[in-house]
Amino acid sequence: MANQIILHSSMKYFSTNQQSPLADFREATIRGQAPDKGLYFPEQIPLLPKGFFDNFGFRSREEIAFEVIKPYVGDTIPSNRLQEIVRDTISFDFPLVKINEQIAALELFHGPTLAFKDVGARFMSRCLAHFVKDNTQKVTVLVATSGDTGGAVAGGFYGVEGVDVVILYPAGKVSSVQELQLTTWGGNIAALEVAGNFDDCQRMVKQAFADEELTNQLFLTSANSINVARWLPQQFYYFFAYQQWPDKDHPPVISVPSGNFGNICAGMLAQVSGLPVQQFIAACNANDTVPAYLASGSYTPKTAVATLSNAMDVGDPSNFSRILEIFQQQFSSLKKALTSSSVSDSQTRETIRAVYEKVHYLLDPHGAVAYRALEDYLQHHAEQKGYLLGTAHPVKFYDVVEPVINQPISLPDPVQALMGRNKHRSQIAPAYSLLKEFLLAKKR
Numbered sequence: 001m002a003n004q005i006i007l008h009s010s011m012k013y014f015s016t017n018q019q020s021p022l023a024d025f026r027e028a029t030i031r032g033q034a035p036d037k038g039l040y041f042p043e044q045i046p047l048l049p050k051g052f053f054d055n056f057g058f059r060s061r062e063e064i065a066f067e068v069i070k071p072y073v074g075d076t077i078p079s080n081r082l083q084e085i086v087r088d089t090i091s092f093d094f095p096l097v098k099i100n101e102q103i104a105a106l107e108l109f110h111g112p113t114l115a116f117k118d119v120g121a122r123f124m125s126r127c128l129a130h131f132v133k134d135n136t137q138k139v140t141v142l143v144a145t146s147g148d149t150g151g152a153v154a155g156g157f158y159g160v161e162g163v164d165v166v167i168l169y170p171a172g173k174v175s176s177v178q179e180l181q182l183t184t185w186g187g188n189i190a191a192l193e194v195a196g197n198f199d200d201c202q203r204m205v206k207q208a209f210a211d212e213e214l215t216n217q218l219f220l221t222s223a224n225s226i227n228v229a230r231w232l233p234q235q236f237y238y239f240f241a242y243q244q245w246p247d248k249d250h251p252p253v254i255s256v257p258s259g260n261f262g263n264i265c266a267g268m269l270a271q272v273s274g275l276p277v278q279q280f281i282a283a284c285n286a287n288d289t290v291p292a293y294l295a296s297g298s299y300t301p302k303t304a305v306a307t308l309s310n311a312m313d314v315g316d317p318s319n320f321s322r323i324l325e326i327f328q329q330q331f332s333s334l335k336k337a338l339t340s341s342s343v344s345d346s347q348t349r350e351t352i353r354a355v356y357e358k359v360h361y362l363l364d365p366h367g368a369v370a371y372r373a374l375e376d377y378l379q380h381h382a383e384q385k386g387y388l389l390g391t392a393h394p395v396k397f398y399d400v401v402e403p404v405i406n407q408p409i410s411l412p413d414p415v416q417a418l419m420g421r422n423k424h425r426s427q428i429a430p431a432y433s434l435l436k437e438f439l440l441a442k443k444r
């Protein structure tokens with residue numbers, strides 16, 4: 001035993017651009033993006049311990065989630081605090097609901113803002129609060145949203161001491177419920193309505209992080225899915241789904257409605273760690289950069305176009321470099337593990353209507369894209385079964401869904417409560433200089 005060395009080292013993260021020093025979970029969370037503008041990626045993908053799946057259906061979700069995330073956090077957060085953070089993060093239901101003989105829906109919309117992004121945002125806000133609790137300088141979380149990120153991030157950070165949040169969203173391109181979830185907070189949450197599209201918002205945020213004059217004065221961090229503390233906890237619910245998966249001998253095909261590809265990338269990471277998965281499907285709307293890449297082998301970013309599933313209106317998915325990293329840049333192995341297809345708005349409407357009429361299950365537009373992609377896939381793989389990720393409650397898109405099913409849908413309490421509240425937002429043109437001015441004015 002004399003030579004045994006006990007290492008208390010933490011997981012290190014490198015930048016996908018390879019030009020930044022390694023960081024631990026704390027530093028990666030605080031920075032968001034690496035200094036060379038790459039994305040942080042774990043040096044090793046941990047393997048799940050032996051016995052992890054024994055009696056899996058009976059293990060507590062808290063225990064599973066803690067075991068999944070612990071190696072990524074290392075010793076940057078004490079275990080008992082991390083257990084509390086995990087417990088808080090997942091304090092709602094994640095039911096796997098059967099739709100028909102072949103297809104189920106993993107409903108990820110039972111959190112406070114009715115979106116799957118609640119999981120990442122709640123985990124990240126609590127980690128960041130832990131890391132900055134002794135800081136004298138305020139932290140400003142700067143985030144661009146195509147719809148649901150903003151509400152989830154605002155909800156996660158509202159009232160968190162020492163943290164200000166600034167959210168950019170594209171004018172007229174988020175649903176009315178989403179806009180309420182962005183703009184009715186006040187307090188430490190500021191919303192900026194940008195006269196442009198989501199890519200404009202994302203570009204302005206990226207420019208702010210690259211602006212040294214600004215970052216010398218403001219302690220800026222991101223809460224987009226590029227942040228490891230938002231990205232990594234998204235693995236949790238793939239495990240919760242597997243707990244509920246009835247046929248453990250035939251792992252599921254998993255269809256993920258994809259925009260920036262953070263969600264599906266977390267699932268693929270879980271798969272590398274040992275989660276049984278038959279196949280991943282990246283379901284996209286008309287923004288088909290990734291389906292086109294998998295078909296042609298050449299990656300060509302496009303300008304985003306507006307669709308019914310607006311949270312997926314992304315022309316250059318920011319997490320795609322992480323997916324390439326998982327497959328060590330091997331196109332052929334990626335192409336085997338990942339199927340991707342593009343679903344049009346009219347197919348989306350058709351799917352919402354058909355599924356509702358047949359089995360009275362109501363899909364939101366994002367879930368409908370994933371349902372359609374999965375259904376198409378299963379037509380050629382009749383012996384397989386799968387589930388889609390229901391990433392948002394259909395009521396968040398009632399303006400789309402109601403006319404399709406020709407029936408009113410009732411608003412759940414959290415949405416009802418927003419209806420009478422005042423909107424707080426500033427409107428700006430899609431110019432970085434205006435964002436900078438706004439941020440510097442906040443400091444004064």
Ligand SMILES: *Cc1c(COP(=O)(O)O)cnc(C)c1O
Pocket residue numbers: 115117147148149225257258259260261262263264311312366391392
């Ligand atoms: C954000 C979002 C997506 C896309 O998730 P990514 O991780 O960006 O791929 C899908 N559906 C809904 C409802 C969303 O809010």
